[in-house]
Amino acid sequence: MIQKTMGPVNMELRQLQYALQIAAERNFSRAAEKLHIAQPSLSQQLSKLEKELGVLLFQRNTSTVELTHAGASFMEQAQKIMDAVELLRQEMSDISQLRGGKVVVGSMPITGAHLLPHVLPSFKRKYPEIEITLLEDSSMNLEKLTAGGKTDLSLLALPLLEPSLAYEVIGEEDIDLAVPEGHPLAERTNHGKPLPVRIEELSEESFIVLKKGQGFRKITFDLCQQAGFEPKVVFESSNMETIQSLVATGMGITLVPRFISRSSRSEFVPVYLPLAEPVPSRTLVIAYRRGRYLSKAAEAFIETFRETMRELVK
Amino acid sequence: MIQKTMGPVNMELRQLQYALQIAAERNFSRAAEKLHIAQPSLSQQLSKLEKELGVLLFQRNTSTVELTHAGASFMEQAQKIMDAVELLRQEMSDISQLRGGKVVVGSMPITGAHLLPHVLPSFKRKYPEIEITLLEDSSMNLEKLTAGGKTDLSLLALPLLEPSLAYEVIGEEDIDLAVPEGHPLAERTNHGKPLPVRIEELSEESFIVLKKGQGFRKITFDLCQQAGFEPKVVFESSNMETIQSLVATGMGITLVPRFISRSSRSEFVPVYLPLAEPVPSRTLVIAYRRGRYLSKAAEAFIETFRETMRELVK
DNA sequence: CCTTCTAATAGTTATTTCCTATTACGTTTA
DNA sequence: TAAACGTAATAGGAAATAACTATTAGAAGG
Numbered sequence: 182m183i184q185k186t187m188g189p190v191n192m193e194l195r196q197l198q199y200a201l202q203i204a205a206e207r208n209f210s211r212a213a214e215k216l217h218i219a220q221p222s223l224s225q226q227l228s229k230l231e232k233e234l235g236v237l238l239f240q241r242n243t244s245t246v247e248l249t250h251a252g253a254s255f256m257e258q259a260q261k262i263m264d265a266v267e268l269l270r271q272e273m274s275d276i277s278q279l280r281g282g283k284v285v286v287g288s289m290p291i292t293g294a295h296l297l298p299h300v301l302p303s304f305k306r307k308y309p310e311i312e313i314t315l316l317e318d319s320s321m322n323l324e325k326l327t328a329g330g331k332t333d334l335s336l337l338a339l340p341l342l343e344p345s346l347a348y349e350v351i352g353e354e355d356i357d358l359a360v361p362e363g364h365p366l367a368e369r370t371n372h373g374k375p376l377p378v379r380i381e382e383l384s385e386e387s388f389i390v391l392k393k394g395q396g397f398r399k400i401t402f403d404l405c406q407q408a409g410f411e412p413k414v415v416f417e418s419s420n421m422e423t424i425q426s427l428v429a430t431g432m433g434i435t436l437v438p439r440f441i442s443r444s445s446r447s448e449f450v451p452v453y454l455p456l457a458e459p460v461p462s463r464t465l466v467i468a469y470r471r472g473r474y475l476s477k478a479a480e481a482f483i484e485t486f487r488e489t490m491r492e493l494v495k
Numbered sequence: 496m497i498q499k500t501m502g503p504v505n506m507e508l509r510q511l512q513y514a515l516q517i518a519a520e521r522n523f524s525r526a527a528e529k530l531h532i533a534q535p536s537l538s539q540q541l542s543k544l545e546k547e548l549g550v551l552l553f554q555r556n557t558s559t560v561e562l563t564h565a566g567a568s569f570m571e572q573a574q575k576i577m578d579a580v581e582l583l584r585q586e587m588s589d590i591s592q593l594r595g596g597k598v599v600v601g602s603m604p605i606t607g608a609h610l611l612p613h614v615l616p617s618f619k620r621k622y623p624e625i626e627i628t629l630l631e632d633s634s635m636n637l638e639k640l641t642a643g644g645k646t647d648l649s650l651l652a653l654p655l656l657e658p659s660l661a662y663e664v665i666g667e668e669d670i671d672l673a674v675p676e677g678h679p680l681a682e683r684t685n686h687g688k689p690l691p692v693r694i695e696e697l698s699e700e701s702f703i704v705l706k707k708g709q710g711f712r713k714i715t716f717d718l719c720q721q722a723g724f725e726p727k728v729v730f731e732s733s734n735m736e737t738i739q740s741l742v743a744t745g746m747g748i749t750l751v752p753r754f755i756s757r758s759s760r761s762e763f764v765p766v767y768l769p770l771a772e773p774v775p776s777r778t779l780v781i782a783y784r785r786g787r788y789l790s791k792a793a794e795a796f797i798e799t800f801r802e803t804m805r806e807l808v809k
Numbered sequence: 810c811c812t813t814c815t816a817a818t819a820g821t822t823a824t825t826t827c828c829t830a831t832t833a834c835g836t837t838t839a
Numbered sequence: 840t841a842a843a844c845g846t847a848a849t850a851g852g853a854a855a856t857a858a859c860t861a862t863t864a865g866a867a868g869g
Contacts, residue, residue, distance in 0.1 A: 192580065193507050195826095209847060222827050224848060234584070235591035237788055240644070243834045243846045247644060249790060250597040251590045258583040262576060266506065269572040270548070276565045277549035283564040330554070330561060474551055476563060509857090523816060536858050538817060543857095557815050557865045786835095812869080823858065832849070839842075 194266060196230045197259040199223055200238060204256045207246045280310050282478035287316045287323040287335035289396070291421045292465070295440040296336065299493055304485045311478045319419075320396035327468055333479045336486075338396050339464040347473075348466035349483055352490040356400070356461045357442040358383070359424075359451040361431040367452045377457035384410035387433035392419045397463070401436045404461050425451055438463060440493075465490075508580060510544040511573040513537055514552060518570045521560045594624050596792035601630045601637040601649035603710070605735045606779070609754040610650065613807055618799045625792045633733075634710035641782055647793045650800075652710050653778040661787075662780035663797060666804040670714070670775045671756040672697070673738075673765040675745040681766045691771035698724035701747035706733045711777070715750045718775050739765055752777060754807075779804075 199216060203223070206212040213223040231238055238252035248256065275281030288297060293315065301313065316323075316332055324343040327335040341348060358378050360367050369376045383405070390412070391398040405412040415433045418424050424435050429449035442453040467483050469475060475483075513530060517537070520526040527534040545552055552566035562570065589595030602611060607629065615627065630637075630646055638657040641649040655662060672692050674681050683690045697719070704726070705712040719726040729747045732738050738749050743763035753776075756767040781797050783789060789797075 192584065193509065195507065210845085218826090219828055220847075221829085221849080225826080228848085234587040236587045237790070240787060241847070242786060243848085244836060246847085250599075250647075250792075251587065251790065254586060254590075255583065258579065258586060262579045262583065265572065265576045265579060269569065269576065270506065272568060272572060273548040273550045273565065276568075285564075333564075472556060473554060476551070476565065478564075524814085532857090533859055534816075535818080535860085539857075542817085555816070557817085558867060560816085810869100812867100814867080815865085816863100817865100818863070819861085821859080821861105824856080826853105826855070828851100828853075830850085830852105832847100834847085835845090837842100837844075839840100 191233055192230065194263070196226055197263060199226050200230060200252075201256060201259055201263065203227065203239065203246065204248060204252065209241075209246065275310065277477065279308055279477055279481055282310070282476060283312045283314065284334065284476070284478050284482050285314045285316060285332045286482065287318060287326055287332035289320050289323065289336070289338075290317050291397070291438065291441060292336050293317045294422075295443075296465075296490075296493075300486050300489045303489055304482060307485060308478070308481055311481070313482070319394045321394040324468070328470060330470065333469065333476065334482060335468045337466055337468050338400070339466055341466070341468055345471050346468040347471040348468040350464055350466050351483070351487050352465050353462045354465055355439040356404070356436050356456060356463065357439055358434060358454045358456055359428045359437050359442065360434045360454060361428055362452050364434070364452065366454060375452075375454050377455045377460075379457040380404055380408040380461070381410070383412070383434065384408070386413070387415040388412040389416045389418065389424050389427050389433040389435045390414055391421065391424070392417045395419065397421075397436075397438065400463055404436065425449070436461075505547055506544065508577070510540055511577060513540050514544060514566075515570060515573055515577065517541065517553065517560065518562060518566065523555075523560065589624065591791065593622055593791055593795055596624070596790060597626045597628065598648065598790070598792050598796050599628045599630060599646045600796065601632060601640055601646035603634050603637065603650070603652075604631050605711070605752065605755060606650050607631045608736075609757075610779075610804075610807075614800050614803045617803055618796060621799060622792070622795055625795070627796070633708045635708040638782070642784060644784065647783065647790065648796060649782045651780055651782050652714070653780055655780070655782055657782075659785050660782040661785040662782040663801075664778055664780050665797070665801050666779050667776045668779055669753040670718070670750050670770060670777065671753055672748065672768045672770055673742045673751050673756065674748045674768060675742060676766050678748070678766065680768060689766075689768050691769045691774075693771040694718055694722040694775070695724070697726070697748065698722070700727070701729040702726040703730045703732065703738050703741050703747040703749045704728055705735065705738070706731045709733065711735075711750075711752065714775075714777055718750065739763070750775075 199212070202212040202216050203209060206215065209223055210220045213220040216223065227238070234255075236251040236255070237249050238255055240247050240249050272281065286297075297315070304311075304313065316326065318326065320337055321342070323332070323335040323337060324341060324346060326332050328343045328345045336351075337348070338354075339348075358366070366378050366382070367375060388401070390401055402412065416427060418427070421437070421441060425437070425441070426449040427433065428435050428451040437453070467486060469479070513526070516526040516530055517523060520529065523537055524534045527537040530537065541552070548569075550565040550569070551563050552569055554561050554563050586595065600611075611629070618625075618627065630640065632640065634651050635656070637646070637649040637651060638655060638660060640646050642657045642659045650665075651662070652668075653662075672680070680692050680696070681689060702715070704715055716726065730741060732741070735751070735755060739751070739755070740763040741747065742749050742765040751767070781800060783793070
């Protein structure tokens with residue numbers, strides 16, 4: 182990091198503003214009035230400024246006030262500075278008023294592909310000036326990224342492994358079963374509707390699951406364990422969409438979050454069956470660093486996400 | 496007036512500098528040290544700044560300090576502002592150190608053409624960054640321009656008519672007589688050198704003089720009057736060079752300042768004769784507004800002018 | 810668990826800015 | 840020429856602000 186030795190800045194914006202006002206009015210008393218200060222204060226501040234600069238800015242006696250050449254070039258540059266200051270104030274004001282800003286959001290590929298497309302348009306509509314940057318990764322990596330401050334928020338599912346993360350629940354997502362067409366479980370219907378499947382019934386099935394580091398893999402294993410068996414894994418993929426295709430082609434079965442089973446559009450689509458009560462679900466949350474102040478923009482994103490989820494679940 | 500609702504500029508350069516230093520160090524204590532203040536002061540000022548902006552600039556707890564998105568864009572703009580401030584300080588410093596600045600100098604066409612060419616080069620050599628703007632006009636107009644602040648200095652000859660002008664003498668300039676070649680006065684020689692002429696001898700001559708408003712016209716008339724006669728004017732011109740040509744072609748005679756008779760280079764050159772003791776002269780001065788502070792650049796110009804004159808008269 | 814950093818808070822002091830009153834100085838008017 | 844007016848500068852004291860010291864509280868590391 183380059184150390185810029187900045188000399189002591191004794192000059193202050195107030196003094197620039199005072200000088201500019203005097204230049205505009207060409208009269209100390211009137212300038213002081215507009216600045217809501219007394220005339221002697223203005224004289225004092227200007228003298229101080231001139232003394233510090235080592236330059237006379239105004240040629241003045243008791244009757245006339247006019248710029249020196251030095252004063253003229255001072256005013257030119259001072260005005261640029263004040264304009265830049267005004268711009269800075271405006272930018273900060275925009276951010277605090279949600280008319281600007283930036284949020285870096287992490288999400289798993291699954292949710293990125295299936296949930297965010299619903300959220301982002303309405304967020305953009307509501308806060309057109311807030312920039313959203315998306316970062317897709319596995320849930321494990323996302324937790325690390327968020328814990329390390331690389332993202333402001335991450336869309337994740339419980340449980341979180343990183344203890345430094347806090348979260349807000351944004352919704353429950355039911356879990357379905359995916360089987361190949363013609364699978365015996367898909368044939369059990371009641372008035373044409375498939376019957377719910379109990380997880381225990383899957384103990385002898387071949388499972389296709391996500392690779393390690395992806396949260397939903399653990400959810401699958403936990404559900405099977407709760408049902409009293411260890412799933413027989415015949416294939417692993419890091420891509421949930423790929424798994425759907427593999428199931429469709431008859432290589433095995435899998436558990437899948439509802440938002441995926443709802444919107445699968447690829448060529449090879451498996452059959453989705455509901456699971457029996459109590460329907461297993463995963464809790465979707467937006468996670469962020471514990472103890473951290475969330476920017477208003479980030480809060481607005483969370484709020485919009487929640488609203489959108491409520492709409493989706495209807 | 497305690498209207499604090501939307502006070503204009505409460506932000507101060509000091510605070511920008513503090514914020515930038517914190518951003519550079521990412522550590523309040525070290526930043527405070529470099530700023531030569533105590534750490535609590537720094538915390539206070541930053542909090543005040545953030546409160547005024549309505550935006551958190553640093554995400555911080557007791558162990559880490561890092562920029563928020565708002566903070567990042569703040570620093571970007573703040574650095575621009577500090578750079579502009581530094582530039583302003585530099586410009587003013589240059590002016591006060593005579594490494595910059597501007598002087599508007601008025602001069603009569605005569606002196607502009609014959610004296611300034613000697614002065615300007617050495618001034619430029621000494622103060623290469625000071626800009627000199629020349630304004631040529633008649634002495635009468637120059638006095639008005641300078642009294643009105645349109646020029647910083649004017650090169651004039653005594654007496655000055657404007658009472659609001661002060662002046663510094665920069666030298667005496669002897670006055671010569673110009674006659675056509677072959678004129679009887681030019682024939683009176685002593686060992687080949689022309690004899691000095693007494694002004695009384697010119698009472699019957701035809702004079703070519705400058706137009707009204709030009710100082711040297713009055714000097715000519717005054718000298719004649721002192722010699723006891725009223726000059727017979729046969730022609731008037733506003734241009735001293737033209738008068739030289741007219742004299743050369745035999746239309747009359749004229750009085751001329753030494754610096755002109757010395758350096759006439761045109762096609763039609765008259766004969767220049769010295770005037771008898773006491774040799775009349777005019778006092779050249781640099782005039783400026785009475786009671787006005789002269790910029791250092793203007794003072795430097797005067798000083799350089801004097802030096803150059805001393806060189807010239809040698 | 811203790812020690813060590815580091816930022817925030819409390820309370821006080823020092824500095825700076827601002828105010829009122831007044832002076833000084835040009836300009837205009839009588 | 841003197842008097843009256845308008846304006847910037849100065850003086851001295853009051854108010855506001857930024858600085859300091861001492862301390863607390865919270866995280867990180869041994």
